[in-house]
Amino acid sequence: MSDRSLKMAEAARRAQRRLGSVPPATRDRVLERLSTLLAERRGALVDENRRDLEQAEADGVAAPLLGRLELSDSKLTTLIEGVDKLAQDRDLLGREVRKTELDENLVLSQVRSPIGVLLIIFESRPDAVIQIGSLALRSGNSVLLKGGAEALRSNRALIGCLRDAVAAEGLDADAVQEVEDRRAAQALLEHDRLIDLVIPRGSNELVRAIQAATKIPVLGHADGVCHLYLDSSADLETAVRLAVDSKCDYPSACNAVETLLVHRDFLPRFGPVARILTEAGVELRADREARAFCPQAVAVAEDDWGREYGALILAIRTVGDLDEAIDHIHHYGSAHTDAIVAADPEAQRRFLNNVDSASVFANASTRFADGFRYGLGAEVGISTGRIHARGPVGVEGLLTTRWLLEGSGQIVGEYGPGKRALTHRPLPVD
């Protein structure tokens, strides 16, 4: 472990303790200041970003990546609006989750608290600096930010805004720190006693590499292998709409569908679904039984199941019943988002009850799996982990709780059989 990474993490922890314990109004003001700074420095930010873009173009970076790298004037406006909204949101720190009277003048409350120090590792999109940085400040967490090398100047300028906003309110700017390069990030991943949560935002490879490299809990998902199951009771029009939207609306998104499971009894009606998918430019890879109803499909291979294409390709499998569909999802899926199209309420109920994924839908596109669409406000990421936050994660995923007990001199030696009993009376939370 490098000395420098240790110092960074320790400074982040110190700064966090202060940031997380000042009154809510101070964090409100930090965010208001951030909004002002972003507006004031708009020209300089766009300039820095232009330099990154020029360098990237000179390096022959591909067009879609350039699009993600660009910090346009309109993207900046959206970012400032997001910060303004967050500044007005209710500060959750210290809010009671549960409150219990244990005895007279002995009151237990469970209150929301920051998680602590977050390490964010992301690729190419400089707007992530402000989106995640402002969420971290709102929730009283320190944040170490490692962005892509191609966005170095943009990220540095944005991190400067965050640090200056924190310092302007008398807090320690080290609540936000830039992680210089991959080696520095690697060194930080070893500090599992100083860093509480790693959030990778980027490719499957990035997430997997980080999961393999650290003992710090990782919030996110490596794979988004989503399934859409067309039940025998599926309405044809709904099947077409959901198949097309789930596959084609944004094929590289983690919540796009990769495999279509089709009930054998639906196959005679499958032709139109396949045809419209083909017309939308989707390459179909189907098993032999399904190919009889969509001759344009090529033969699917065993390694197509569970594959995240991230492109206009769709694997198609025939299943004999709902249970076979669910077994396929459990075997090959990534527990991200899976959906059923069915008119039969019992089929819907069984699918929703039995599929063990972070998001399970009936008659809605898998693309709805998203923090904004769920109404969580800004999104930190989508977690396929099974502890802490699961599915789309908003600001609550950056919080933990503490238990506060306010007494008047009580000792446990006075309670127990034949002595005083604890009351455990639930109290209303504020």
Added chain:
Amino acid sequence: MSDRSLKMAEAARRAQRRLGSVPPATRDRVLERLSTLLAERRGALVDENRRDLEQAEADGVAAPLLGRLELSDSKLTTLIEGVDKLAQDRDLLGREVRKTELDENLVLSQVRSPIGVLLIIFESRPDAVIQIGSLALRSGNSVLLKGGAEALRSNRALIGCLRDAVAAEGLDADAVQEVEDRRAAQALLEHDRLIDLVIPRGSNELVRAIQAATKIPVLGHADGVCHLYLDSSADLETAVRLAVDSKCDYPSACNAVETLLVHRDFLPRFGPVARILTEAGVELRADREARAFCPQAVAVAEDDWGREYGALILAIRTVGDLDEAIDHIHHYGSAHTDAIVAADPEAQRRFLNNVDSASVFANASTRFADGFRYGLGAEVGISTGRIHARGPVGVEGLLTTRWLLEGSGQIVGEYGPGKRALTHRPLPVD
């Protein structure tokens, strides 16, 4: 990874999917059956335990360990009562945490779900098999149980009761499995894709060894280094009562106090506190300044700070103010439980607000940090981790959530600027 451990974990996952998706009444009946079986087999269970005890005595096992190993008739009665209570508790699976209308006929609900497969590694106390096993069944989780070698016969007989109770209700007995030995447990720790949570119950060394050996999330705590701070405003009688109870009520417990921090201005009144601790058999180790007020204390060494004695030894440090006390706690503590004795409400408020530990108390003994005392029902353990559950953990710590979306054919392509807007209307939960 051994083939056998893989098969065990896979079988546990399969069994869990069934256990977690049957109606609540089925899990009620499993627990009722378990209670009946424990009562019916009471004689056989005590016999098996007697053999373990005889073997342990022959092996020269120490008396306190024999006490923990013993499964007395009264311990069995307590266990049966606990299972009966759990059978009557409301089943939380499928319960809504949050419900939101996204649009007409498009309703999102976040519902409680089992975590999945738990690996419990515990030492010597066979009652843990039933306590944790019944909590796992209540919450729809599969459980792999690795107990101490000295309790092999007792554990096996108790695990038999759990398995038979599960099978009697038509479920797969592999929802509960015995992990034979250390090597088998070691092999299971590598299956981070099949096992979702490890809960170690035992010594600091056991917990640390497990944390070091696995990428599976570990729920628990290695250290319980708790502090009691006597503020300048502390009431003397309260200081005495809390110091004695926190240190002496059960010195080997994780929530017993290890270090007493004393405000310089309290020192002139510290004599009586020290005297009563000494009378209670506590060895005092104090810094030079404090020793002037408790001459019976020996000199404290630097490595006494942050040490978990688990015995009647107490380190004592003089601090100049509340902030110095808090800094000491953050530097040397384990973020388990820390308490202040203070009459001054502002000192209480600052301590409760600023100390970043799982449990933070004002004028109450650190020994209150316990799931039963907190009113959580049965306790899975106490977590010093900062994600998922924190502090004393009850059945809720064995649950996660899933997001269910019930629509009527909605696709995201129909929403957005200039199109339909999502309503995000909160709905009452059931």
